[in-house]
Amino acid sequence: MCLLELAKQTTGVAGDLTWISAGGLLRAAMSMGLNHDPENLVKMTPLRTELRRRLWVAILEINLQASLDAGALPLISPRDFDTRPPRNLDEQDLTAETGQDVLSDIGLGSYTQTSAQTALFESFATRLAIVNLVNQSDPPEYRETLRLSDDLVSSTRALMQRLRSYPRDEYGVSGISSFQLHLVEMIMNRHLLALHLPWWNDALRNPIHYYSRKTSVDAARTLASLYRTAPNPSPSLIDFDRLLVCGSGPFRSTPVHACLTLTLEYIHLKEEEQNNKGLTSLLEALNLM
Known part of the structure; x- marks a missing residue:
């Protein structure tokens, strides 16, 4: 079901209904108990524990991206x-014979095939709050916008610094690939743009909101x-x-x-340049009088 949702988002087949089906996927996962950590349930093998955690994180991300696309x-x-x-x-470290001692020895400083997913999930709470803020019925408060922006910018800086510190492997096996780096950077910046873009028009009249105008432009660049x-x-x-050219959903709306x-x-x-020229000409004319 996760692969089906990803296919819908990237191919545009029933793309308008992705938010509905992603919500159904989320509730199906909750009915299976994936929203509860396996250590709080019955005793499971390390393999099953990690598979349930990875699956839950993937479903959360699919639902979040679908919500941002659907508004x-x-x-x-x-x-x-x-x-x-x-x-x-x-x-390859996850097998039926994998012991708990092996699971606890690997830290975040070493690259694995789960590094990008794990690092991206660290900012999930902030990005979830952003999607809730921009899609709620009540007008957002600018103070909350600035708070979430600071959290997201800090998370993005730390996230990209960590991912770029890993060895590079264009196939994503022994190191992080350019595909992973670009995808993570796109996800983080599209949330930042969605957070500040509603304030862009107000920033033209109110200098208090100028930060949102500048941040929107930086994220867009x-x-x-x-x-x-x-x-x-x-x-x-x-x-x-190829995904950007042929894809749909966020890969088409983001650019x-x-x-x-x-x-x-x-x-x-x-x-502004034309107005400044007109003002300069007026001042010069007044000086000649």
């Missing part, structure tokens, strides 16, 4: 689950740069570029929002 509430709260994040382990094909791209970067933001900013800068 709807995720209908999930951190109080609704106590499942711990998956451990930083390679898939970062997103637009991801959609620029690099010379001699790596195999994983070719896959990412549109980024380009529109940059276009509006450019138009406003040109208008």
Whole structure:
């Protein structure tokens, strides 16, 4: 079911209904008890424990992205689950014979095939609060916007620094790939753009909201740069570029929002330039009188 939801998001087949089906997937997972950590349930093998944690984190992310695309509430709260994040382990280390001592020896400083998922989940609570804030019926408070923005910017900086410190492997086996780096950066910045973009128009009249205007433009520039094909791209970067060209859902709407933001900013800068020229001419004329 997770693969089916991902296929809907990337191919556009029944894409408008992704939020509905993602919600059904979330509730199916909760009915299976995935929202409760296996250590709080009956005794399970380390393999089954980690599989349940990975599956729950994947479902949460699918539901969150679908909610952001649909402009709807995720209908999930951190109080609704106590499942711990998956451990930083390679898939080949998870077998039926894997012991608890092996699971506790690997730290976050070493790269595994779960590193990107584990690192991204650390910002889930902040990104969930952002989606709830921008999609709620009541107007958001700017103070809350700034608080969430600070949390997300700090999380993004720490997240990207950690991921870039891992060895590189374009196939994502022994190191992190360009595909993973670009995808994580896209996810983080599209939340930042969604958080500040509603304040962009107010920032033109109220200097108090100028930070949102600047942050929106910076996030849009970062997103637009991801959609620029690099010379001699790596195999994983070719896959990412192909996904951006042929994909649907967030892979199609994100560049549109980024380009529109940059276009509006450019138009406003040109208008400000024309107004400043007119004001300068008026002042010069007054000085000659």
